Amino acid sequence: MYIYTAFLLSVAAEAVKSVSMNDELGDGSVTATLSAFSISSMTGIPRETVRRKLRILVERGLITPGPGSAFSLTLAREEIGEFVRRAQPLDLSYDWEALQ
Numbered sequence: 440m441y442i443y444t445a446f447l448l449s450v451a452a453e454a455v456k457s458v459s460m461n462d463e464l465g466d467g468s469v470t471a472t473l474s475a476f477s478i479s480s481m482t483g484i485p486r487e488t489v490r491r492k493l494r495i496l497v498e499r500g501l502i503t504p505g506p507g508s509a510f511s512l513t514l515a516r517e518e519i520g521e522f523v524r525r526a527q528p529l530d531l532s533y534d535w536e537a538l539q
Contacts, residue, residue, distance in 0.1 A: 441482050441484065442478055442482065442484070442489060442492045442493065442496065443496060443501060443502075445473060445478050445481050445482060446471055446473060446502060446510075446512040447512070447514075447522055449471035449473055449512070450469050450470070450471040450512055450513075450514050450519055451519055451522065452471070453469045453470070453471050454469045454516060454519045467515055467516050467517075468513050468514060468515050468516065469513070469514060469516060469519060470511050470512065470513040471511065471512050472506070472509045472510070472511045473509060473510060473511075474508055474509045474510070475489045475490045475493060475508065475510075478493075493510050496510070497510065
């Protein structure tokens with residue numbers, strides 16, 4: 440689950456970046472590409488474990504292999520919007536006004 444979530448967050452970041460750079464929306468989809476090394480660095484999960492989990496995600500059709508040793512997830516912008524809308528802010532006791 441953590442590995443797939445890393446892809447979701449990366450896709451959301453790519454979507455925000457493309458909007459902020461005034462990119463053309465193209466076909467309405469956004470792709471994020473990550474390697475086992477980068478996912479391992481982000482999550483703290485050992486790289487070999489990440490590789491095994493990536494193979495499972497490929498077998499289930501959730502991500503695609505390539506280019507090289509990387510893997511990709513492509514989502515429609517509408518799917519990304521749904522993911523972001525469903526995300527709930529954490530219930531933390533921070534003084535949010537002081538952080539602005």
